[in-house]
Amino acid sequence: MTRLSRAGKLEENRLQGIKQMTTAQRTAQRTTRTTKGKSDPSRGAGTTSRENILQVAGRLLIKASYAEVTIEDIAERAGVNRALVYYYFKNKAFLFYEVASRAISSHATYSDPIVSSDLPPREKLRQLVIGHIKWRLNNPEIGAITTKDMKSLPPRLYRDYVVLRDKYEAMFRQVIGEGVASGEFRQGSIKVFSALTLGLINSIDRWYKPKGELSMDEVAAEAWSFISASLETAKAEREEDEEDVAILKV
Numbered sequence: 001m002t003r004l005s006r007a008g009k010l011e012e013n014r015l016q017g018i019k020q021m022t023t024a025q026r027t028a029q030r031t032t033r034t035t036k037g038k039s040d041p042s043r044g045a046g047t048t049s050r051e052n053i054l055q056v057a058g059r060l061l062i063k064a065s066y067a068e069v070t071i072e073d074i075a076e077r078a079g080v081n082r083a084l085v086y087y088y089f090k091n092k093a094f095l096f097y098e099v100a101s102r103a104i105s106s107h108a109t110y111s112d113p114i115v116s117s118d119l120p121p122r123e124k125l126r127q128l129v130i131g132h133i134k135w136r137l138n139n140p141e142i143g144a145i146t147t148k149d150m151k152s153l154p155p156r157l158y159r160d161y162v163v164l165r166d167k168y169e170a171m172f173r174q175v176i177g178e179g180v181a182s183g184e185f186r187q188g189s190i191k192v193f194s195a196l197t198l199g200l201i202n203s204i205d206r207w208y209k210p211k212g213e214l215s216m217d218e219v220a221a222e223a224w225s226f227i228s229a230s231l232e233t234a235k236a237e238r239e240e241d242e243e244d245v246a247i248l249k250v
Helices: 003-028 049-063 071-078 082-088 092-115 121-138 140-144 147-151 155-182 190-207 216-231 234-249
Strands: none
Touching: 049 071, 049 082, 049 092, 049 140, 071 082, 071 092, 092 121, 092 140, 092 155, 121 140, 121 155, 121 190, 121 216, 140 190, 147 155, 155 190, 190 216
């Protein structure tokens, strides 16, 4: 084969590869509803290629940043062809957006019944705090996705993510507000109380070690004890006020 023929063959293969990848990217724009149930022949029963790709992407984020992880890395670790990743996800940004957004959405679904229940505000907040900590520690990829990573997403995806995040964080503001209004929590800025609470419980996965001094349950309990102590000074003040009223009535 002449040098010219070999060059022509290489160019033909290159164009064919581009054509195949373009087709895969166009296919990826379909709604994911039609692909969620498709089984991956290379995996066991009940596991889908799509779910496997999401899990692998999440695990890779624990060790590397969004910018460092590539579609090739994900495909290799998931044991699938790169074109299949593009079949399910338009690009890397859409893939990592789903890793982050579905985690928040699923935990918000868990938290919503707590917020809307008839429980006292203190008990609501306790369940939210402990549930949040266990959720983060059981899903380390959530903490691995940093604010910087999310800001690397296209503007529309980042805005969608912020809407989900703000909706979830609003649950904490609502419950803390109920506690302040009822007198269970001390008077102060509900926005600041909520930011401090979330700041604390979002930072635990940065230093927690499964084989460390305390178990997950013990760490969650200690965190709640710390948060509740910072909010519940109103109890002593309320008891003093009640005593003062009783004295005045005598």
